[in-house]
Amino acid sequence: MATIYLDGTPYEVEDGQNLLQACLSLGFNIPYFCWHPALHSVGACRQCAVKRFKNEEDQKGEIVMACMTPAVDNTRISINDTEARQFRASIIEWLMTNHPHDCPVCDEGGECHLQDMTVMSGHGFRQFRFAKRTFRNQYLGPFINHEMNRCIQCYRCLRFYHNYAGGRDFNVFGCHHHVYFGRHREGVLENEFSGNLVEICPTGVFTDKTVKQHYTRKWDLQTAPSVCVHCSLGCNIIAGERYGRLRRIRNRYNHEVNGYFLCDRGRYGYEFVNSDRRLRQPMVKAKGTFKPVSKERALEHLATLLNAGNSPVGIGSPRASLEANFALRALVGPERFYLGFSDLDFQLVRAALKILQQGPARSPSLREIGSADAVLVLGEDLTNTAPLMALALHQLVYGNAARAAAELQIPVWNDAAIREIAQDQKAPLVIAAPTATKLDHVAKTTYRASPDEVARLGFAVARCLSHEPVVVEGMAEEEVSLAQEIAQLLRQAKRPVVISGTGCGSEAVIQAAANVAWSLAASNPAAGLSLVVPECNSLGLALLGGQSLEAACQVVQAGGVDSMIVLENDLYRRSKSAAVDDLLSKIEYLVVIDHLASGTTAKAQVVLPAATFAEAAGTLVSNEGRAQRFFQVFVPEGEVQASWRWLRDISRTAGSGDREPWENLDQLVSALAEALPVFQGIQKAAPPAAFRLMGEKIARQSHRFTGRTAMLANITVHEPKPEDDPDSPLAFSMEGYQGLVPPSLITRFWASGWNSVQAVNKFQSEVGGPLRGGDPGSRLIEPEKTEKFSSFDGILPTMKIGSDEWLIVPVHHIFGSEELSTVSAAIAERSPKPYVALNPEDAASLELDEGEKVELALDDGVFQFPSRFVSGLPHKVAGLPVGLPGATTFKLPAVGKVKGAADRAEG
Amino acid sequence: MNEIIRSLIIVVGVLVVMLSISAGLIWLERRMLGLWQDRYGPNRAGPFGLMQVMADMIKILFKEDWIPPFADRPVFVIAPAVVVVTTLMSFAVIPFAPSIGVVNLNIGLLFFLGMAALGVYSVVLGGWSSGSKYSLLGGLRATAQMLSYEVFMGLSLMGVVILAGSFNLGDIVEAQRKMWFCIPQFIGLVIFIIAGFAETHRLPFDLPEAESELVAGYHSEYSGMKFGMFFVGEYLGITLISAMIVTLFFGGWLGPVLPPLVWFLLKTLVFVLGFILARASLPRPRYDQLMSYAWKVLLPLSLLNLVVTGGIVLAVG
Amino acid sequence: MLSILRTMWTILLHTFHRRETVQYPEETIYLPPRFRGRIILSRDPDGEERCVACYLCSVACPVDCIALQATEDERGRRYPEFFRINFSRCILCGFCEEACPTYAIQLTPDFEYCEYRRHNLVYEKEDLLISGPGKYPGYNFYRVAGLAIDGKDKGEAENEEPPVDVHSLLP
Structure with missing residues (x-):
């Protein structure tokens, strides 16, 4: 620990920090631009000037950049020194000489670090009378909007994109005050983390293009803490809604997990929630066509269906919450519960x-x-x-x-x-x-x-x-x-x-x-x-335990099973279509609970509309074994409800009465923890619904939330009461606690004077460190520390590959391989069409040009795909992308034959 | 038989006239306040806004008659009736004209004082039974205020009684043929007027219902016609005190040319207007000022008045 | 005591003063052009909607009676997809007008818009838009903003230099 003196008062700070970090951690406000806790200091913007004094007697002092000055013992500084204040004010005034008059039409407005810092430094009036410098913008792909006029040359974007994320297609060009940040020519930003530029940029140069299509200011969003569902890492996100549609995803800082950043799949994959493919009303199949019915009608119908047949089997899902899977397991019984993985998974x-x-x-x-x-x-x-x-x-x-x-x-x-x-x-x-x-x-x-x-x-x-x-x-x-x-x-x-x-x-x-x-x-x-x-809750589902899909097939083939409940799962993505068709043809009563229409829902007798991650609360287990709670962001339109509520209602109307008396998530979570002790930890993932701060629930809407008395006035002038949320200590209202909340309940990062995402500083125990109150999530898997272990013997079940055969390996695509995100238009634009990857030498031996069709002979049949040359693939290994929307599902890796297609020219 | 019919006509007539006058006072007060505040007051409903009274009455009758769940129900219901009944009873002893009066009681003045004392219960009970802290505070204030002012209200009138030699109000009026008592009993008059304001808890002495601090005080929780009773009771009170002032100090029905009843009503109207003028112009005193004024100034003064009057009467008579 | 009587006398003299009340429906009073009455949305001198859907009016509104949704047309101009004011809630405070950075939202001297049904006091954009520029005849936001729209490229706004040639290293 070092002692520093701020305007004469001593403070203890951590060793090895710089002054800016130390002062921000102590809760003082110093404006800054180029510094970022993850990108460290370069001292480029000159905004964080403070005055440093040699010793107690020194009255004159010298101006230093706080971010470039170590907070060593006995440092004496003044933040409020007149000269330092004037220095900071004139710096921001210079930065603002060229800043355009754009705030009303700028997507950053209202959460702009530049706005915050301008207010903090006290600059209010542009005295510079000369013309403003302008730049032309670039098209940067479906994710990022570029508005270069607004740039203040802090270099954060370059330092993130180039240094931190390893992107090579973005740089700084030009010289003196004509410095330009962009690509060498217009085009899609290739890096998978480009979306973070939106949060990294202190002003509106890089803004979220998907949000622009349904733009809402930060203060108008109803937000709740959530967890990304697009891969197994469980990054923490804040999802925001307005007028019943999910508007955007922002990072939710979690020191242990995602820190300050998200990938583009997580940031832009959210639009499946607003998709046209969403199921909004229960549907019952009558004479081959679906008919929308009311919730009660659907449940009654289900009751007759399920009581007519044998007791159903249940197929769980690795993209559904633990609670939903457990509710299904409880409804059908553990011995009839099958995990919805593909056999290999x-x-x-x-x-x-x-x-x-x-x-x-x-x-x-x-x-x-x-x-x-x-x-x-x-x-x-x-x-x-x-x-x-x-x-x-x-x-x-x-x-x-x-x-x-x-x-x-x-x-x-x-x-x-x-x-x-x-x-x-x-x-x-x-x-x-x-x-x-x-x-x-x-x-x-x-x-x-x-x-x-x-x-x-x-x-x-x-x-x-x-x-x-x-x-x-x-x-x-x-x-x-x-x-x-x-x-x-x-x-x-x-x-x-x-x-x-x-x-x-x-x-x-x-x-x-x-x-x-x-x-x-x-x-x-x-x-x-x-x-x-593979998926956001794969590990959680495996922890829950159950049998494979293959076992389900066998049971069904053996006869005696004529009804099945499929939970948030498209079976056509789990197995070959022929096998799924075969399985579903044996099922007389198929009930599918899902939020998107799919091949599986098309085969169902009854389809129940499930809530997405933004419309219900639940728990997911990340690949680390960390159980994390996501919360409902908004009340969806239609008769959409959480999958576990559907399953509970089914059990009430069709089953043996009140076997599952869960009224809210807490009861379900404690039932789960009781039934399976491995899940004891998920109760600690977030405070229970009864949790209150100052006697209040925590507000999902900001204190500046607008339009409350007008947003529904076209339907009714009598403002309806906000919906209750029995599952969480959060309220669908601007009324409620707005201060510092437990980290797993942070609905937005905002602090007085800090409207931008940089307000996260105020939520951390020290800047760049853990959140106050500990990082959210509770680890479920903690192996014993033992020196003895039994290793696997390395005798390999080597795949037998004939001399004329190829090994086909799976190729994953950040944009395309994940089921839900590809429903979002922006992600779909970036996802590839099906192809076969070959290395150029192999392709040459097959006499193929890139793009020409390749014939692929596998056990399942013969398929044709355009070829794509990928250098770096081993000899006689072909890559096949997995999970692309609409593509056939293969079991990979596999052995097969590859040759140029007869009508290859068409490719 | 004729006697009975005559009495009935007078009783019913007095009731009807008094109740309509008090209702009309609502209009009058609002118009007068308007006048003195350089505006109009109600002038839309009917000629000169006279139908405003009807509108107000209809409104007040159609309002929800809400009894709060935390109120003491029977007492809550009785309280507003008490003030109306006691005030109306007092009118029984007032001689409107030589032969017009409900009853010619020889202890008329004492009856009036007794009824005025009973009126206090209305406010006290209303304030207590509402079960609200504002009402309770209002009731408390009313109790202390009215008890205090009642003491020298009675005392201030004793001078008049001494001069007239009777408690009979008719006799008191007759005793003023030579000289109205407002001259020999000037101090008594002033004290009685002040006490009258306090008894009717009208502005500036409306501390029991001070809306700026007690949110209407003892009748905070009242609504509909129950509130209306308090409202009417207040205007009846004004009329009663004005009529008493006229009877005791300004020669009642006495006056030249015009018929006695007209004289009486005209004189009364002047004092009613005085009440309204006081409301239009005077601010409310602090509660402690009100109390100390009563006990430290008015009580000694009224005692002094009584002693001096008695002394003079003894000396002269 | 005397002061009390004097006060009462002064008030009594008011009997003969002129009354300040204006008999409103019969007599009309003069409303200055900046009177804060019914809200309108104005157009810029080119006849385009001035509102750029920045949400500042809605956040300034103390009764939250303004709701809108921003969108963008093919020319790059922002405009509200819908713009709704619930006049049954509006308190005519004028904060929205003060907050508006483009002079789009303006309060007019009209305040006579009673309805028997509250629902008729909900005004949509079509009801709010007028055809002129209101109190600020010359102002056009896009002429001062740095955003490029159809017909106004980068560097063509007021007080702007032509766009920088990034390939040039000349000072």
Whole structure:
């Protein structure tokens, strides 16, 4: 701890901080632009000037930039010194000389850091009488709107996009006061984290293009804390609604998970909630066509259906909340509850869960991954399967350089100095995967091979680590030495992390990763093992336990089952269409509870409209094993309700009376925790609905929320009472507690004088640190720390590949492979059409040009796709994108034959 | 038989006239306040806005007759009736003209004082039974205020009684043929007027219902016709005190040319207007000022008046 | 005591004063042009809607009686998709007019708009829009804003330099 004197008063601050960070942490307001807790200091904007005094006698002092001055012991500064104040006011006045008169039509208005800082510095009147500089804008793709006139040249965008996220297609151009931030030519911003520019930019240069189509000011949004449903990482988000439509997603800071950033899939995938494909009314099939009916009518119909048939089987879903899945399990009984995974996912996720539970390596949080000093990635294309984990790994370079800098007495926040040390250094990162990944350019070593070979390398590394002879059959000399090199890197590290997952579809890869992590953990308790799973609640569903979809098929085939309830699941994405058709044809009464119309809902007898993540509360378990609560943002139109409420109503009308008497989420959560003790922790994920602050619920609407007496006046002039929310301590109203709330209930980041997202400073225990009151979420899986562990033996079930056969591996796409996000127009625009990836040499041997059609002969049949050349694919390995909307579902990896199609020219 | 019919006609006539006068006073007061505040007052309903009274009455009768759940029901209902009944009873002893009066009581003045004392209960009970803190405070204030002022209200009239040698109001009027008592009993008059304001709790002595601090005080919780009774009671009170002033100090029906009843009504009207003028011009005193004024100034003064009057009468008579 | 009598005398003399009340429906009073009555939405000198749907009027409104939704036309101009004022709630405070950065929302000297049904006091954009520029005849927001719209490219607004050539390194 160091003592600094602010205007004569002593304060204790953490060592190694800069003055800006320290003063903000103490709750003082100093304006700033270029500094950001995640991007550190460069001292470019000159806005955070304070006066520093040599000693107690010094009256004159000198102006220093707070962000570039270390908060060492006995520093004496003054924030309110007249000269410093004038300095800051004139800086902002200069910045504003060229700022356009745009605020009314600017999407940043009302949450603009520049507005806040202008008010804070006291500049109010433009004295500069000369003309304003202007720029032309660029088209930057479907996510980001560019309005360059508003730029104040703080360089934050470049430092984020280029340095932090590793984007290469965005830079600074021009010189002197003509500095321009953009692409070398118009085009889509390629980086997967470009959406963060919206929050990083202190003013309105980069704004959210999807929000622009239904623009609403921040103060008008009804917001609630939520959790992203588009991958397994469980990033915390704030979802905002207005007039019954979800308007936007913003980051919700969680120090342990996503920090300040989100990926573009999470940020822009929300529009499925407003989609035309949404189911809004219960529907009953009569004579082959669906007819919308009332809730009561649908339930009555269901009661007769279900009572007529045998007791139903239930298919759960990895994209539905724990509560919904548990309600289904309780309705049909545990022995008739089937997890809605594809067969391969079932096997892989179960394996992953077992490995995480068994230990000794614990699963690290994203923050821990970002601060690791050696990382081995096995078989996972993280940018596409767990994007924010890739962003965390980008920071390994900086972390590495910062450790070197610490020896030179350079503090970690001195961004320019540390980047200077880093130069073109690579991160202590090894990636072994079937395809090239976007992280490759920061990785020390990359290894591209088929999943089996990746697994073999992993096993070899594990044996090196446990000092066993590296005897893995068929390994080449250089692979052995690579294994030794990796083992060396991991062994020397203080906080090594092994990352793998279900991405390449191989259980052996996961086992190999487990072996490596366990061998490390035997000697280094800090070693971590992170396993990426496919969907937002895959791990939670696996924890709930149940049988596979295949088992369900077998039961149905065996006869005796004629009714089925499918929960938030499109079975056509889980298995081959023929198999699903076959399964559903045997089911007489199919009930589907979902929020989007799909192939499965089309086959149903009764369709019940479920609530999306924004319309109901629930709990999701991330790949870390962290249970996190998402809250209802708004009351949806139509007879939409949470899946678990549908299941409860079914059980009341059709089943054995009041077997499930849950009136609210808390009762369901405690029933779940009671039934399955592994879920004890989810009760701690968020305060119960009875929680009150100063006797009040927490307001979802800001204190500036507008239009209350006019928004519904076209329907009725009598303002209706706000809806009750029995599931959470949040209110659908602007009335309620508006101050500092427990971190899992933060509905928006706002503090007096801080309207922009930078208000998050006021919610943290120290700037850039954990939220006050601890970061949300409760870890459900905490393996025992033991030195003994049973590793998997590395005998590989090698895929038999004939000489004329190819290995087809799955290729994931951040935009396209996830079911819900592709319903959003902006994401759909970025998602690829189905194709086959070949490496150029293989393609040449097939005499193919790029784009020409390829014939793919698999067990399921023969398919034709256009070809795409991807350098970096191993020899005789073809990639097939998975999960694209409307594409056939394959079980990958698979073995098949590839050749040019007869009518290839059409491709 | 004729006697009975005559009495009945007078009783009914007095009731009707008094109630209509008090209702008409609502209009009069609003018009007069308007006049003195340089505006019009009600002038839309009927000629000169006279139908405003009807409108007000209809409104007040059609309002929801709400009894708060926290109120003491029977007392809450009785309280407003008390004030109307006692005030109307007092009119029984007033001689409007030589032969027009409900009853020629030889203790008329004492009857009036007794009825005025009973009227206090209305306010006290109304304030207490409402079960509201504002009403209770209003009731408390009313109790203390009216008890205090009642003491020297009675005393201030004793001078008149001494001079007239009778408690009979008719006799008192007759005793003023030579000289109205407002001259020898000037101090008594002033004290009685002040006490009259306090007894009717009219502005400036409307502390029991001070709307700026007590939200209408003892009748906060009243609505509809129950509130209307308090309202009418207040105007009846004004009329009664004015009539008493006229009877006791200004020679009652006495006067040249015009018939006695007209004289009486004209004189009464002047004092009613005086009441309204006081409301239009005077601010409300503080409660402690009100009380200390009563006990420290008015009580000694009225005692002095009584002693001096008695002394002079003894000396002269 | 004397002062009380004097006060009463003074008030009594008011009997002979002229009355201040204006007999409203029969006599009309002069309303200055800046009187705060019924709200309208004005157009800029080119006849286009002035409102850019910035939501500042709605946030300034103390009774929250303004609701709108922003949208953008193919020319890049922002405008309200709908703009609704619930006049049964409006208190004619004029905060919306003060907040409006484009002089779009203006209060007029008309205050006589009673209705028997509250619902008829809900005015939509069509009811609010007038055809002229109201109190500010010359003002056009897009002529001073930096935003480019059809017919006004970057650098063509008032007090703007032509767009920077990013490829030039000349000072």
